[in-house]
Amino acid sequence: MLEIRNLTKAFGGLTAVNNVTTTVEYGKVNAIIGPNGAGKSTFFNLISGAILSTSGQITLRGRDITRLGAARIATLGLARTFQTTALFDAATVVDNLIVGHRLRTRSGLLDVLLNSARLVREEKLCREKALEALDFVGLAHIRDRLAADITQEQRRRVAFALAYATQPSLALLDEPAGGLNPEETTRIAELIRKFVTHGITVCLIEHKMSMIMNIADKIMVLNHGERIAEGTPQEIRSNPAVIDAYLGSDHVEA
Ligand SMILES: Nc1ncnc2c1ncn2[C@@H]1O[C@H](COP(=O)(O)OP(=O)(O)OP(=O)(O)O)[C@@H](O)[C@H]1O
Ligand SMILES: [Mg+2]
Numbered sequence: 001m002l003e004i005r006n007l008t009k010a011f012g013g014l015t016a017v018n019n020v021t022t023t024v025e026y027g028k029v030n031a032i033i034g035p036n037g038a039g040k041s042t043f044f045n046l047i048s049g050a051i052l053s054t055s056g057q058i059t060l061r062g063r064d065i066t067r068l069g070a071a072r073i074a075t076l077g078l079a080r081t082f083q084t085t086a087l088f089d090a091a092t093v094v095d096n097l098i099v100g101h102r103l104r105t106r107s108g109l110l111d112v113l114l115n116s117a118r119l120v121r122e123e124k125l126c127r128e129k130a131l132e133a134l135d136f137v138g139l140a141h142i143r144d145r146l147a148a149d150i151t152q153e154q155r156r157r158v159a160f161a162l163a164y165a166t167q168p169s170l171a172l173l174d175e176p177a178g179g180l181n182p183e184e185t186t187r188i189a190e191l192i193r194k195f196v197t198h199g200i201t202v203c204l205i206e207h208k209m210s211m212i213m214n215i216a217d218k219i220m221v222l223n224h225g226e227r228i229a230e231g232t233p234q235e236i237r238s239n240p241a242v243i244d245a246y247l248g249s250d251h252v253e254a
Helices: 040-047 070-075 093-102 109-114 117-136 152-165 182-197 209-215 233-237 240-247
Strands: 002-011 014-024 029-033 055-060 078-081 170-174 201-205 218-223 226-231
Touching: 002 040, 014 040, 014 218, 014 226, 029 040, 029 182, 029 209, 040 170, 040 201, 070 078, 078 152, 093 117, 093 152, 117 152, 152 170, 152 182, 182 201, 182 209, 209 233, 218 233, 218 240, 226 233, 226 240
Parallel strands: 029 201, 029 218, 078 170, 170 201
Antiparallel strands: 002 014, 002 055, 218 226
C-alpha cells in the first residue's frame, strides 16, 4: 500500500524523522509505536502531505507522492484522523459530516447563490453519504444530537466517519484510543478491524500497548525519529532495543 524509503524530516537542528525505511501492508493493521516525541505524528504529516520531507521517497500504491500536497494525496485515497478531533460543537453530528464532505464537492459560491440544480443534487448526495458513514461507525442513532453533547468515544467515531466518508483505501489514525477507558478502547479496536474487513488498510499510532498487541498485524517502533524495530507483536514484545527505549521513557503501561 505504502513504500517509504529513507524518509527524513529535520526541523532546524532537530531530526524528527531520521532515515526511515518501511512499508504499510495492504489489508492489514499496521501500527506505529514509540515514546512521546519519537516522530510518529511527524511521520503521518509527511505521508499525508501536510509537511514536506527533507529527503526520502513515499510511494502510495506504486505512485510517487513525495512532493504532492495534502489535498491531492487525499484524492488518491488517503484519509487521516488527528490526535484531537475538532468538531463544530454548535452543529449536529450529521451536519459535521456534511460540512466535512462539502469541502470536497464541486459546487461553488455561484451555485449557492443561484441555488442551482447541481447544488441541490450535491446536498442530497452529501446527506446520504453522511448518513451512510454515520451508520458504518455506529452513530446513526445520534445523528441529530449537537456535537457539544456527545461522549469522547462518540467524538472519536465522528472522526472515523469523516475519514470513512472520503472512501479511502488507506486510513492513518493518530491515537484513536487516546483518552478512552478500557471498554471504549475495546469498542474502537473493533471499529478499526471493521475498516480493514471493508477493504480499508489501516496505519495507526497508539500508546495503549494491550490494544496494539491485540489488533496489530505488524508494528514499527520509532525512537528519536529512527526505526529501531519492526515485526509482529510477538517479535516486538521481546525485542531488547524496544524494551530499552520504553524503559528509558515514562511509559509505565509499556
Ligand atoms: N512543526 C514542527 N516544528 C518544529 N518541531 C516539531 C514540529 N513538529 C514536531 N516537532 C518536533 O518533532 C519531534 C517529534 O514530534 P512528534 O509530534 O512527531 O512526536 P510523536 O511521536 O507524535 O509524540 P506524541 O506521542 O507525544 O504524540 C518533537 O521533538 C517535536 O517537538
Ligand atoms: Mg503524536
